[in-house]
Amino acid sequence: xxxxxxxxxxxxxxxxxxxxxxxxxxxxxxxxxxxxxxxxxxxxxxxxxxxxxxxxxxxxxxxxxxxxxxxxxxxxxxxxxxxxxxxxxxxxxxxxxx
Amino acid sequence: xxxxxxxxxxxxxxxxxxxxxxxxxxxxxxxxxxxxxxxxxxxxxxxxxxxxxxxxxxxxxxxxxxxxxxxxxxxxxxxxxxxxxxxxxxxxxxxxxxxxxxxxxxxxxxxxxxxxxxxxxxxxxxxxxxxxxxxxxxxxxxxxxxxxxxxxxxxxxxxxxxxxxxxxxxxxxxxxxxxxxxxxxxxxxxxxxxxxxxxxxxxxxxxxxxxxxxxxxxxxxxxxxxxxxxxxxxxxxxxxxxxxxxxxxxxxxxxxxxxxxxxxxxxxxxx
Ligand SMILES: Nc1ncnc2c1ncn2[C@@H]1O[C@H](COP(=O)(O)OP(=O)(O)OP(=O)(O)O)[C@@H](O)[C@H]1O
Ligand SMILES: [Mg+2]
Numbered sequence: 001x002x003x004x005x006x007x008x009x010x011x012x013x014x015x016x017x018x019x020x021x022x023x024x025x026x027x028x029x030x031x032x033x034x035x036x037x038x039x040x041x042x043x044x045x046x047x048x049x050x051x052x053x054x055x056x057x058x059x060x061x062x063x064x065x066x067x068x069x070x071x072x073x074x075x076x077x078x079x080x081x082x083x084x085x086x087x088x089x090x091x092x093x094x095x096x097x098x
Numbered sequence: 099x100x101x102x103x104x105x106x107x108x109x110x111x112x113x114x115x116x117x118x119x120x121x122x123x124x125x126x127x128x129x130x131x132x133x134x135x136x137x138x139x140x141x142x143x144x145x146x147x148x149x150x151x152x153x154x155x156x157x158x159x160x161x162x163x164x165x166x167x168x169x170x171x172x173x174x175x176x177x178x179x180x181x182x183x184x185x186x187x188x189x190x191x192x193x194x195x196x197x198x199x200x201x202x203x204x205x206x207x208x209x210x211x212x213x214x215x216x217x218x219x220x221x222x223x224x225x226x227x228x229x230x231x232x233x234x235x236x237x238x239x240x241x242x243x244x245x246x247x248x249x250x251x252x253x254x255x256x257x258x259x260x261x262x263x264x265x266x267x268x269x270x271x272x273x274x275x276x277x278x279x280x281x282x283x284x285x286x287x288x289x290x291x292x293x294x295x296x297x298x299x300x301x302x303x304x305x306x307x308x309x310x311x312x313x314x315x316x317x318x319x320x321x322x323x324x325x326x327x328x329x330x331x332x333x334x335x336x337x338x339x340x341x342x343x344x345x346x347x348x349x350x351x352x353x354x355x356x357x358x359x360x361x362x363x364x365x366x367x368x369x
Contacts, residue, residue, distance in 0.1 A: 002364065003364045004283055007364070016284065029254050033258065
């Protein structure tokens with residue numbers, strides 16, 4: 001994000017096409033580099049959320065699991081806002097249900 | 099026999115980004131500095147390197163006859179008249195594609211290694227057989243790309259393949275850079291592309307109409323003493339390749355008018 005991008009945002013203008021290009025490339029390359037289909041990613045996201053919500057109550061609306069890439073390294077990044085941790089017995093109950 | 103010959107593949111993934119133009123200009127620029135250089139046209143399907151060098155009428159034999167052993171290597175090499183340090187090994191018939199194997203490419207390069215300090219291989223577009231054959235014969239690579247999403251994406255794919263094949267070093271040339279568009283943030287900046295691809299930048303080449311004029315004539319820009327913007331860029335790349343420390347021109351810093359200064363301020367990265 002550059003100064004110009006911020007000024008454009010304040011003026012309600014479209015973001016610059018270079019920024020758009022950068023964002024789109026970063027996303028598409030993260031996928032290209034791991035060779036993960038969006039189907040698989042979706043499935044993985046669902047399972048990760050399931051596992052995490054056994055232990056803590058998370059904000060499913062805000063939660064995001066995505067691929068990010070930097071320096072040719074791709075990372076799976078989960079950003080899951082925690083509402084509260086579940087009481088011990090409740091977690092155990094959840095786990096033993098398996 | 100182990101030689102110190104630099105064998106450099108010039109590749110891109112996407113077609114039409116400027117591989118052949120770079121190969122021709124680098125070849126001439128290196129030869130002008132007294133370096134014995136050969137350019138090898140590995141684009142057997144759509145050969146063009148002969149045309150850009152103005153050597154199309156002087157081809158008698160090609161890589162094909164050399165491989166079939168119906169002629170000697172020196173008979174097939176076309177020496178450049180003005181820059182005799184440069185030779186071209188022309189691509190053979192497109193039907194070569196049917197039988198050419200990585201082994202064949204390696205054999206050709208081995209032969210060239212003995213007589214030259216630099217072997218520049220002009221790679222075909224794509225990541226299929228032609229690319230794989232060429233990769234198998236190289237030591238290092240230059241990836242050419244343009245500041246456009248599709249070219250950068252394809253370059254990334256190629257870089258991945260070069261890495262898995264142990265090609266090293268791999269350096270980047272960013273071609274067709276337009277400073278004005280970058281200043282207006284309507285084009286990916288040099289930094290954007292090097293960040294995304296995480297490759298060291300060997301150089302950038304400005305968009306320049308003279309490139310087309312020079313291809314019309316079959317005289318690469320680096321052949322003439324008149325310096326057009328792209329010509330300076332190509333010469334700088336040749337010098338850096340030889341290890342000279344030539345600073346990169348910063349397209350954003352061209353022009354010192356108030357407007358330019360303001361546009362530069364606006365490009366300050368906030369986060
Ligand atoms: N810096 C430049 N400024 C202006 N035009 C350029 C520049 N570089 C290359 N071009 C033009 O782009 C076109 C493609 O160039 P070139 O043939 O070198 O690409 P290529 O990557 O070898 O293509 P192919 O994948 O088909 O082999 C040509 O018309 C050339 O004149
Ligand atoms: Mg070409």
